[in-house]
Amino acid sequence: MSLHDKMRLATRIIHFGSHPDPHTGSLNVPIYQTSTFVFKSAEEGGRRFSGQEKGYIYTRLGNPNHVVIEEKLAMMEGAEAAVCASSGMGAIAAAFWTLLGQGTHVVADKTLYGCTYSLLKHCMHRYGVETTFVDCSDLKAVEAAFRPNTKLLYFESPANPTLAVYDIEALAAIGHRHKVMVGVDNTFCTPYLQRPLEFGVDFVIHSATKFLNGHGDVIAGFVAGTKAFIDQVRAEGIKDMTGSTLGPFEAFLIMRGIKTLPLRMDRHCANAQVVAEHLAGHPMVESIAYPGLPGFPARDLVKKQMLLPGSLITFNVKGGFEAAKAVANAVEMCALAVSLGDVETLIQHPASMTHCSYKPDELAEAGIGLAMLRVSVGLEDPADVIADLDQALAKA
Numbered sequence: 001m002s003l004h005d006k007m008r009l010a011t012r013i014i015h016f017g018s019h020p021d022p023h024t025g026s027l028n029v030p031i032y033q034t035s036t037f038v039f040k041s042a043e044e045g046g047r048r049f050s051g052q053e054k055g056y057i058y059t060r061l062g063n064p065n066h067v068v069i070e071e072k073l074a075m076m077e078g079a080e081a082a083v084c085a086s087s088g089m090g091a092i093a094a095a096f097w098t099l100l101g102q103g104t105h106v107v108a109d110k111t112l113y114g115c116t117y118s119l120l121k122h123c124m125h126r127y128g129v130e131t132t133f134v135d136c137s138d139l140k141a142v143e144a145a146f147r148p149n150t151k152l153l154y155f156e157s158p159a160n161p162t163l164a165v166y167d168i169e170a171l172a173a174i175g176h177r178h179k180v181m182v183g184v185d186n187t188f189c190t191p192y193l194q195r196p197l198e199f200g201v202d203f204v205i206h207s208a209t210k211f212l213n214g215h216g217d218v219i220a221g222f223v224a225g226t227k228a229f230i231d232q233v234r235a236e237g238i239k240d241m242t243g244s245t246l247g248p249f250e251a252f253l254i255m256r257g258i259k260t261l262p263l264r265m266d267r268h269c270a271n272a273q274v275v276a277e278h279l280a281g282h283p284m285v286e287s288i289a290y291p292g293l294p295g296f297p298a299r300d301l302v303k304k305q306m307l308l309p310g311s312l313i314t315f316n317v318k319g320g321f322e323a324a325k326a327v328a329n330a331v332e333m334c335a336l337a338v339s340l341g342d343v344e345t346l347i348q349h350p351a352s353m354t355h356c357s358y359k360p361d362e363l364a365e366a367g368i369g370l371a372m373l374r375v376s377v378g379l380e381d382p383a384d385v386i387a388d389l390d391q392a393l394a395k396a
C-alpha cells in the first residue's frame, strides 16, 4: 500500500485530484478560462466527440478545473464519480431531468429547500411529473406513497429548515424494494460530516455554494453517484437539458474552499453547539432544533449518520411572526441574509424568504413556523454571535 493510499481524509481532501501544472509547475491547478479547446486535426475532433478519445472539447462538456473538484468530491463522498453544476439547483434539475419524464412519479419529503419544492410541486408538474410529499420520518407513510410509475425517492437530511434528521439506511432500503433511485441532498453536512452513499442511497446532491466553498462568493453544485449515472447526468442533464455548466473560475474557488473544509466544519460545529446551548436556555426562545442538543428527537440517527451535528440552528421566537421579524431586523453583526455555510453568521426567516414557495397550509404541514428563524453559525467567536442574538432577542 502506497503512502497515498494510507492518507487520512483531511490529507486526501487537500491532495487528491490536484497535480502541479505540467507546463509551469504551478502548485494549484491554473484557471482554464476558456470556452473551447483547439483540436490538432479534424480527425481528433471527431474522435473526441464520438468518445473514442479522451480530451477536452468545449467547457460545457468539461474543463480541467471541473475535473479537479469532481474527483475530490467523488473521493470525499465515496462515490464512483461526480459532476459539477453551475448551482445547487442546476445539479438538482440536471439529476431530476435525467431520471424523470412525462408520466413518472416522485416520492419526496415534505420539507425541502424552497426551490427544490417549487421545482417538483410547480414546475416539473407542468411536464407530467407528479410528486407525493410525505413525512420521511414516517417510514410507513413513505412505503405507502409509492406507485407503479415511481422513479425517485428524494429527501434532505438534515432537512432545510427544520433540521429533521431521517433514517437514510431505512429510506434507501424502502426505495430499493420499490426499485427506484434514492437521492439525498447532503448540503447541510458535506461529506466531511455525512456520507449518504455508505447508507445505501444512489446519488447525493450538493449546493457547493454553501460549506464546500465556504466563503460566500460562489454559486455551484454537484451530483455524485455511480459512474454510469453521473455519465448520464453529465451527457443529458448538464450538457443538453439544463446547460448548467460551472464556470472555470468558480470551479477554482471551490477547489480553494474544499481544501479547508475539515478545519472549517470542526469550528462551525463547535461554535453552533455553544450558540445552540445558549439559545436553548433563552427566555425568548419558544423551541429550538439543533442536532447536537440532548433533547433533539433523532439523536440516535445523528450519532449513526453524522460525524458532528452541523452548524444550522432553527428556533421559534416567543411572540410569533412579529417577534421573529423584530429579531431579524435587530441583528447587528450577524447578517440578515439567506444562504448558509459562510464564514459570517447568517440569519433568515424561512417562511417569508427561502421557503416562500410553500403556501401557508403547506408551511404548517412541513413544520415551518411563522416564528421560525434559521441561523447558519459562522466562524466568528461564538461569544460575539451570542451577544448579537441576545441584544436582538431583547428587542423582540
Ligand SMILES: Cc1ncc(COP(=O)(O)O)c(C=O)c1O
Pocket: 087, 088, 089, 090, 113, 115, 156, 160, 185, 187, 188, 206, 207, 208, 209, 219, 220, 221, 339
Ligand atoms: C439544502 C439546499 N439544497 C439546494 C440548494 C440550492 O443551491 P443553490 O443556491 O446553489 O442553487 C440550497 C440553497 O439554499 C439548499 O439550502
